[in-house]
Amino acid sequence: MKLSFLFFTLILGVAQMSAQLDIKYEKYTLPNGLQVIFYEDHDVPLAAVNLWYHVGSAREKPGRTGFAHLFEHMMFQGSQDVQKGEHFRLLEEAGGTLNGSTSTDRTNYWEVVPENFLELALWLESDRMATLLTSMNQEKLDNQRDVVKNERRQSYENRPYGLAWETIAANLYPPEHPYHWLTIGSMADLSAASLEDVKEFFRTYYTSGNASLAVGGDINPAEVKKLVEKYFGSIDTGKAVPPMKKWEPALTGQKYLLLEDQVQLPRLYIAWPSVPEFAKDDATLDLLSGVLSAGKNSRLYKTLVYDRQIAQDVTAMQNSSGIAGSFMIIATAVPGRTLTELTKAIDEEVAKVVKDGVTPRELERVKNQTKTSFIYSLQHVGGFGGVTDQLNRYNVFLGDPGYFNKDLARYTEVTATGLQQAAKKYLPADRRVILSVVPKGKQDLKAGS
Amino acid sequence: MTLPVDSTIVGDLSMRLPLVCVFLILAVTSALAQVDRSKKPEPGPTPQVKLPKLEHAQLTNGLHVVMVEQRQTPVIQLQLVIQTGSVADPKGKPGVAYVTAQMISEGTKTRLSLQIADDFDFIGAQYGASANEDGSFVTLLTLAEHFTKALAFFSDVLLNPVFPQSEYARVQKRIVTSLLQNKDQPEFVAGNVFSKMLYGEGHPYGEPVGGTETSVKSITTDDLRTFYDAYYRPNNATLIAVGDIHPKEVVAELEKVFGAWEKRDVPATTIPPSPAAAGPVIYIVDKPKAAQSQFRIGEIGLNRASDDYYRTLVLNQLLGGSFNSRINWKLREEKGYTYGARSAFSYRKEAGPFVVSAGVKTSVTDSSVILTLDELKRIRTELVPEKELSVAKSAIIRGLPRGFETVSDIARQITALVLYNLPDDYYSHIVENVEKVTAEDVQKAAQRYIHPDTDAVVIVGDVSAVKAPLEKLGYGKIVVVDDQGKPMK
Numbered sequence: 048m049k050l051s052f053l054f055f056t057l058i059l060g061v062a063q064m065s066a067q068l069d070i071k072y073e074k075y076t077l078p079n080g081l082q083v084i085f086y087e088d089h090d091v092p093l094a095a096v097n098l099w100y101h102v103g104s105a106r107e108k109p110g111r112t113g114f115a116h117l118f119e120h121m122m123f124q125g126s127q128d129v130q131k132g133e134h135f136r137l138l139e140e141a142g143g144t145l146n147g148s149t150s151t152d153r154t155n156y157w158e159v160v161p162e163n164f165l166e167l168a169l170w171l172e173s174d175r176m177a178t179l180l181t182s183m184n185q186e187k188l189d190n191q192r193d194v195v196k197n198e199r200r201q202s203y204e205n206r207p208y209g210l211a212w213e214t215i216a217a218n219l220y221p222p223e224h225p226y227h228w229l230t231i232g233s234m235a236d237l238s239a240a241s242l243e244d245v246k247e248f249f250r251t252y253y254t255s256g257n258a259s260l261a262v263g264g265d266i267n268p269a270e271v272k273k274l275v276e277k278y279f280g281s282i283d284t285g286k287a288v289p290p291m292k293k294w295e296p297a298l299t300g301q302k303y304l305l306l307e308d309q310v311q312l313p314r315l316y317i318a319w320p321s322v323p324e325f326a327k328d329d330a331t332l333d334l335l336s337g338v339l340s341a342g343k344n345s346r347l348y349k350t351l352v353y354d355r356q357i358a359q360d361v362t363a364m365q366n367s368s369g370i371a372g373s374f375m376i377i378a379t380a381v382p383g384r385t386l387t388e389l390t391k392a393i394d395e396e397v398a399k400v401v402k403d404g405v406t407p408r409e410l411e412r413v414k415n416q417t418k419t420s421f422i423y424s425l426q427h428v429g430g431f432g433g434v435t436d437q438l439n440r441y442n443v444f445l446g447d448p449g450y451f452n453k454d455l456a457r458y459t460e461v462t463a464t465g466l467q468q469a470a471k472k473y474l475p476a477d478r479r480v481i482l483s484v485v486p487k488g489k490q491d492l493k494a495g496s
Numbered sequence: 497m498t499l500p501v502d503s504t505i506v507g508d509l510s511m512r513l514p515l516v517c518v519f520l521i522l523a524v525t526s527a528l529a530q531v532d533r534s535k536k537p538e539p540g541p542t543p544q545v546k547l548p549k550l551e552h553a554q555l556t557n558g559l560h561v562v563m564v565e566q567r568q569t570p571v572i573q574l575q576l577v578i579q580t581g582s583v584a585d586p587k588g589k590p591g592v593a594y595v596t597a598q599m600i601s602e603g604t605k606t607r608l609s610l611q612i613a614d615d616f617d618f619i620g621a622q623y624g625a626s627a628n629e630d631g632s633f634v635t636l637l638t639l640a641e642h643f644t645k646a647l648a649f650f651s652d653v654l655l656n657p658v659f660p661q662s663e664y665a666r667v668q669k670r671i672v673t674s675l676l677q678n679k680d681q682p683e684f685v686a687g688n689v690f691s692k693m694l695y696g697e698g699h700p701y702g703e704p705v706g707g708t709e710t711s712v713k714s715i716t717t718d719d720l721r722t723f724y725d726a727y728y729r730p731n732n733a734t735l736i737a738v739g740d741i742h743p744k745e746v747v748a749e750l751e752k753v754f755g756a757w758e759k760r761d762v763p764a765t766t767i768p769p770s771p772a773a774a775g776p777v778i779y780i781v782d783k784p785k786a787a788q789s790q791f792r793i794g795e796i797g798l799n800r801a802s803d804d805y806y807r808t809l810v811l812n813q814l815l816g817g818s819f820n821s822r823i824n825w826k827l828r829e830e831k832g833y834t835y836g837a838r839s840a841f842s843y844r845k846e847a848g849p850f851v852v853s854a855g856v857k858t859s860v861t862d863s864s865v866i867l868t869l870d871e872l873k874r875i876r877t878e879l880v881p882e883k884e885l886s887v888a889k890s891a892i893i894r895g896l897p898r899g900f901e902t903v904s905d906i907a908r909q910i911t912a913l914v915l916y917n918l919p920d921d922y923y924s925h926i927v928e929n930v931e932k933v934t935a936e937d938v939q940k941a942a943q944r945y946i947h948p949d950t951d952a953v954v955i956v957g958d959v960s961a962v963k964a965p966l967e968k969l970g971y972g973k974i975v976v977v978d979d980q981g982k983p984m985k
Contacts, residue, residue: 090568091901128534132829135819140887141539142894161894163540170537177533193832193857197788201835201855204787207680277531309783310680312673343613353610356666359673381673412618419620419639426569426902 068425068451072438073268079284080256083275084438084448086263088428094165094264095429096158098172099439101259102252103152104232105225105291105370113195113232114240116149118248120191122156123147127178131187134171141167148431149230152291152369153443155436159429162265166274172260173278176253180246188245192237199231207310208484214304215318218480219373220296226371254285259442261435264428293370296320298478303495306484312359313492314379315386316482317393321374321473324367325445330457331469332365332374337413338405338466339363339376339396344412346396347376357384357392369444374473386483386494397474404467417458548900550910550920551743555751558759559730562914563743564906570640572739573903574650577914578632579734580727582705583845584765587698589715591707595671596723597625597632602663604656609663612653621646623653628705630845631915632727637904640740644749651753657724659717668712675709682790682956685781685979686853690792690954692981693779694849696771701848708980730754732762734914738903767846770796774952776972778865781979782959789861789957790853793868797850797945800843800916807941808841810933813888815839815875815942816852820887822871823852831867833860841945845916850945858958862965865953869971872948880935892930 073085104115125131138145143160158168203209213229220227260279262271297320322328339347340363351358361378376397378389427433441450483493551563582593601623602609616623621638634654638646678684688704695702707715735754737746773795798804816823816839827837834854842848852872856864900906913922955962959976967974976984 091897093897093901128536132820132825136887137536139818139820139891140894142891142896142898144895144898159898161539161897164894166537167539170533174533190829190832194828194835197833197855197857198835200787200857205682205790205855207677278533281531309785311676342617343610344617349610352670353666356669359670359677379677381669382676408618412614415620416617419622422569422639423571423622423637423902426571426904428901 068422068455070425070434070449070451072448074442074448077255077276077280079280079282080254081279081282082259082442083272084259084261084435084442085266085268085271086261086428086434086438087266087268088263088434089265091428092162092265093428094160094162094168094262094266095433095435096160096165096168096172097261097263097429097433097435097439098156099259099443100154100253101152101257101288101443102154103150103369104228104230105151106252107225107228107232110236110239111232111244112228112236113199113230114236114244114248115154116230116232117192117195117237117240118245119147119149119154119156120195121183121187121245122175122179124187124191125182126175127181128174129171134175137167137171143168144430146431150368151226151230155431155439157429157431157436159264165262165266165271169262169274169278173282176255176258176279177282179249179253183242183245185242188240188242192240195231196234196237199234199237203231208308208314210306210308211314211316211482211484214306215316215373215375215480215482218302218304218482219298219318219320220371224294224296224371225291226368250285252288254288255279255282256284257288259439261438261442261448263435263438291370293323293326295322295371298480301477302480303493304480304482305490305493306482307487307490308484310484310486312379312382313386313483313485313489314377315389315393315494316480316484317376317390318480318482319374319474319478321365321372322367323370323372326367326372328469328473329365329367329372331461331465332367332372332473334410334413334417334458334461335400335466335469336363336365336374337416338400338409341413341416344409346400347378347393350396351378351389351392355392357381357388361393380492385492386485390481390494394476397470397476400467400470401474404463407463410461410463410466414458414461418455421455548906548923553743553747555730555747555754557730557755557757559750559754559757560734561747561750562734562736562910563746564738564910565741565743566739566903566906568740569903570740571903572638572640572643572737572741573907574636574647575736575907575911576634576654577734577736577911578634578727579732579915580762580765581627581629581631582703583629583700583767584723584727584763585700585703586719589707589711589719590703590705591671591712592715592719592723593627593632594706595667595712595715596720597627597634598667598671599659599664599720600625600634600657600724600728601653602667603658603660604652605658606656607652609660612649615649616646619645621649623650629701629848633911635907643741647749647753654728655754655757659720659724661717664717664720668715671707671712672709675706675712679979682783682786682788682855686790686792686954686956689779689781689956689977689979689981690794690851690952691849693774693777693952693954694771694794694796699768699771701767701844701846726763729760729762730757731759736907736910736914738906738910770847773947773950775950778953778955778966778969778971778974779977779981780959780963780966780974781954781956781977782984783956784958784960786858786956786958788855789858789864789955789962790855791861791865791868791956792851792853792954793865793872793951794839794849794851795945795947795951796847797841798843799845799847802843804941804944805843806929807933807937808945809892810885810888810930811875811938811941812839812841813891814880814884814938815871818888818891822875823854823868826867826871827854827856827864831860831863833857833864837868843916858961861955861957861962862969865955865966865971866969869948869951872946872951875942876939876946876948880938882935885933885935885938889930889933893927896926
């Protein structure tokens with residue numbers, strides 16, 4: 048990872064950091080529409096392959112929630128020239144690692160291998176893009192349906208507060224909105240998924256024209272270009288996928304919701320509709336979340352956890368996705384405290400930001416934290432959040448793989464006034480979803496009357 | 497930001513590498529054949545090994561420093577390894593080592609808790625402190641630009657903590673509450689009960705590193721000061737520095753800030769011998785209406801210094817250490833009973849546990865236990881096929897460079913060398929040591945360390961649904977216990 052930086056220190060001893068990242072990449076498009084990005088980094092003899100398909104759970108049809116993610120699992124079940132289990136075995140034998148994930152808007156697949164196994168990784172990715180359906184069958188589908196149901200049990204149903212997200216999504220977004228449900232989907236819809244669904248989904252969305260391939264690390268671009276041509280060049284492009292329209296829902300009032308769970312302590316979730324990823328105010332809201340909850344000196348942590356000790360934890364976040372976003376504040380009450388008390392304390396702190404704004408040091412601190420975390424994450428060439436993943440993220444959502452410095456600038460340019468205005472605009476006390484998750488039989492701990 | 501609810505193909509089956517430092521120099525592949533997808537591409541030539549460069553130094557007060565100059569990114573990681581962890585917790589007070597680590601940043605002679613946090617946060621430095629059975633660890637990741645400042649903050653919390661009562665009252669309550677919350681997490685409960693059942697009451701490996709609600713309530717700031725004074729000593733510590741800085745400069749900077757840290761004789765810690773096998777026995781912790789059962793199956797394994805280290809490394813890789821390993825393949829890819837199953841040996845200063853773990857659908861709890869025990873038996877009785885063995889060995893050998901990508905990765909690898917007193921030339925022998933493991937070695941290691949007839953099985957799940965089918969297995973007695981491992985009426 049080569050990063051060059053320019054730092055300026057000025058303004059009354061306050062560290063004013065301006066980092067310029069120098070990430071050199073090359074991008075081109077194959078005749079079949081596949082976008083290809085190269086990134087060289089010769090520090091460690093590793094190569095990273097990162098492939099994004101611009102499809103996520105937002106494309107699912109009614110009655111088939113969870114399908115995009117189930118489909119992701121099917122991509123690991125072998126293809127024409129790769130037996131079931133071989134995908135993992137070959138990469139394991141190569142000393143590589145891999146994973147894939149599905150969000151509302153995209154599905155990504157990646158491999159990190161010793162650089163002399165790069166061709167293997169490209170071959171595996173291309174074989175499933177070209178020939179997945181030739182070896183698809185009911186047995187594989189039934190097996191992975193069971194696996195995914197177990198994923199749902201493990202990560203949602205058997206996890207404390209695990210059903211909160213689903214409840215919030217269902218109430219923040221109207222039923223027709225594609226963010227109304229989570230990527231994991233419902234058990235009933237997973238049961239309903241058919242082989243025909245697999246085929247249709249593959250033909251519609253897993254086309255070369257709907258994909259972006261980033262190859263990075265200790266690579267020779269001229270060589271890799273030939274390999275990409277060899278393995279991906281002949282893949283049929285399929286029909287173009289029309290883009291999804293932004294759909295930012297609005298709430299007209301407060302919705303109080305209640306879940307009982309096998310938990311020791313009640314937890315509060317406050318959610319507001321906000322803005323999509325990369326939209327105006329997205330970075331501002333990100334920084335606002337930091338001012339509210341990053342570190343001991345953040346507004347909510349200091350008041351609720353440090354000073355008053357009424358909450359065990361508190362987190363604020365801007366969850367922005369392709370066509371919409373939400374801003375959330377989550378806090379767990381300590382024994383003996385109610386979620387009504389937490390709501391009141393949170394509202395007071397948010398009101399202070401709306402009324403008086405934030406100090407220059409608070410804003411600078413959260414900007415510095417954001418920038419340094421970003422730089423730390425770019426030490427990885429592959430994997431989730433590594434350079435190749437970021438190149439694809441910028442390319443798929445913005446058409447500009449080299450958005451790194453512009454992305455940083457989104458944060459650098461946020462002003463205290465902008466932050467205050469965003470708090471006022473996006474965090475109204477009278478239009479939001481308030482979910483209480485309380486221990487069984489302890490409804491008196493919930494928020495609201 | 498994206499929602500923290502994205503779904504992945506592989507969950508907690510993280511395939512962390514063995515702790516070693518080898519750089520492989522690999523040649524570029526260039527053979528371009530005709531487009532023929534049916535032909536699996538062959539890799540380039542066999543990799544050669546190149547050693548990383550560790551620099552050693554000793555400060556005037558005896559503090560040992562290990563450094564790697566790594567110029568690729570303008571960041572620096574510091575990691576202080578204290579050679580004492582929860583094993584030295586006073587009797588009846590598990591959690592002291594962990595709480596001490598938590599508390600050193602809660603106030604120093606010159607700075608209050610909030611200022612310490614602000615100082616780190618303002619320059620974007622990431623500070624952390626923790627403990628495990630074998631050691632205590634204080635970590636800092638900073639931009640090279642801010643190194644001097646970050647080091648001053650870092651050394652202040654290490655050298656000058658005052659353990660203020662007012663801050664401790666808050667931290668203590670917070671830890672007690674988080675221990676209460678751990679009851680909600682079946683994975684956590686299963687792990688805790690499993691350790692307790694293997695090592696029994698009073699053995700330090702049977703006690704939770706983070707303490708219990710009762711023990712943490714009984715820990716005072718005097719306990720923390722006593723632990724700190726005894727063990728946070730330069731002669732009981734090693735400082736690892738990796739990143740964008742010259743070793744000479746590191747040493748010069750360290751001398752300035754760590755000079756005042758005084759040597760003192762450190763009390764020796766002894767670990768009692770491991771008790772006999774815990775099973776065959778099945779312990780069930782009730783979680784009514786649980787959607788899944790979390791199970792742990794295993795026994796006490798071996799220590800880090802054991803000659804069988806590499807044999808068990810290879811053994812575990814193919815048994816339950818990777819996605820394609822026998823146990824995950826059987827339970828997930830063949831049966832669809834789980835989102836992921838894995839096995840692991842914990843190599844510690846003394847013998848740590850061997851454990852198989854998974855979360856399975858409630859209705860197949862008994863079948864999953866049986867299938868797992870069958871795999872444990874099979875690895876003892878049948879010689880591993882050559883191909884399977886070679887895949888496992890290749891995975892370990894070829895996977896080594898992935899463990900050295902970032903400054904944090906490198907610091908983590910060196911930590912293992914420091915903690916387990918492994919020589920620098922340890923690196924140069926990894927490949928040959930793994931390569932020479934034979935199918936017979938794997939079988940012998942399995943016979944020595946895996947005993948499916950006398951294992952402890954811990955299940956956190958719905959007793960009303962799983963107990964009767966488990967009774968039919970006839971695997972020892974079945975005991976319903978609470979989340980601390982105490983038998984229930």
